Amino acid sequence: MLDDVAVVDAYGVPRNKEGQIATIVEYSNTMPEFYEEVRVLSLNSWLHFPKHLIQQVCLGKAHCHRVPLADYGDMPHIFRIEERLSEEERERIVRDSERLLEDHPTYNMFWANCEHTTNMVSGAKKFTSPEVHFMFWSLFRYLLTLVGLAFLHFLTLRCYSRYCLQDFQWTLGAYYACTALPVLLQILVQFSRMAWNMVSCYLQNLISKDDLYHLLLKELCRAIFNGVLALGFLVWAPDFWHFKEGRLALSVAVVFAYYASDMVYALMAQVVTRLLMNNHGKYWLIGGSCLTREQELEVKAQALSEKTQALSKTGLGQKAPRRKAQKMA
Template identity: 60%
Template sequence: MITLNVLRCLSPWVDYLVSLMGSLELFHLYHHFVILDDVDHVDEFGVPRTQEDHIVDIMEYSNTVECFIEEVRVKTFGAWLSLPRVLVQTALNKARCHRVPLADYGDMPHIFRMEEKLSNEQRERIVRDAVNLIENQINYNILWANCEHTTNLVSGKQQYTSPEVHFFIWSVVRYVLTLLGLASLHVVTMRCYSRYCLHYPVWALAAYYTCTALPVLAQIVVQFGRMAHTVATSWRKSLISRSDVYHLVVKELCRALFNGALAFGFLVWAPDFLKLADGRYPLQISIGIVFAYLGSDAVFALLAQVATRILVQTKGHFW
């Protein structure tokens, strides 16, 4: 899989930047595909090839911006009043399952492999099912029939599921709750406390904390728990080494503590910051509330990557 890139093929620099963001853990949505051939070598032009010197192909659901725009133009056929409906329909069903060269992603060098222990029979079955899916493809839908659904369907898991959709929906819900909490803080808490109310509006603060701080705390705890479960499962299946286990557990524990201190701490103290600022920085503090978790997680990801690279450069290993 690679970092999800809706602007693919617009510019090599854009492709590389998006790929780099994924490798630095600054972006958490990925495009999934199945490699149909064994990569034997890469030729002088950077094209992955098989042992027989054929170009390596992948099975994927994909599209480009140019093709998307052209499809919308054809479907509207001059009836511009139908443009909103066509845009939504095309966006939800924007991709087609087809066979393309792996070299198409040459400008996105960070490719992530899903580790599985598979027999030759299982590998052949995956390729056979992937090719069959190209010939008898499932209609794409970004929510319930996307690239992750179909890749998991033909992979060793054989499960028609998309954890990234669950993550995306949860993120949307959390942002909506954050906006509700922010409204409670501004419209009710601050105005009421400064102008009208004789008593401290505890219920409004409780609504703010429930909508902002608690969802972030829940995400921190659940994310660490899921990661620990994944690491333990991978260790039992001998997919990762003991050093990998130590590295991942320590890194994610530090992430949980860092985000807990920075993001959760900021959200808890934000009402006091607004009060101390005496209404001078409402926009800045509001932006901080909305993007507290995103910002703290990005900062930690960069620090973790820097620390890992320093360890590899100086010690030759990350643990």
């Protein structure tokens, strides 16, 4: 955001305190403009169109420019980064964003994408993209899965030498090391990082206790669901290799087992969350609080102060009659 939204006018357009249209800076493009760029680069040649299409998708599909916030008026959701920033830090982010409009890196899906830019101008000030790191890890895990399938397929099913028969357990262990073990590590690391991140956000007063409990339970259920479904399938898959007709389908299922289980869980979690919000107006029903940690401490301190004042007044009221009684005596 380059401007604070002071008011939304009668037409639904966000405006700053000067009355001008509030704007943001981003890497973006539209489908018609993107198609026109690819068409011009390919010189209207359908033979060269696929090459330039892939090139533009990876290296130039978006441009850094100033965009009115009103352009996102038809979006159902807009995600934002929750941070506790001082006024100086907010001004610094705006200055860096303004500078980025004049001197910005050329878009690159892997080395200079939108996430790189956001992290560079935000409070983190790091030119990095965790999503790219996760993508590379996922590709590496898929490659390991293919290697594991090669061990299982070629060494176990198509190799009848004495060496293969004697080292069947070694081959099976190599399959598990390339398929099940990376999935297990991803489940554990992902849950640990998410749990640490959520607890840190709660301690920094960025989320409420309801948010903390909801997110921790959701990620714990994700780890259990993926562990049981994906890991269970990968562990038991070798027992089904004697069915020759289904080996291709089984190989595809082994490669995408974790992806499929995670997608199914994400859909289930989304449905449950929407049902809770529609029926109860919130997504956490047991204990918790809609306040942040700092707000809870303030409420407790205020309640303690009021209780102390009430006890103090009660004590004074009881002592006064005794003094009068002593004077009369």
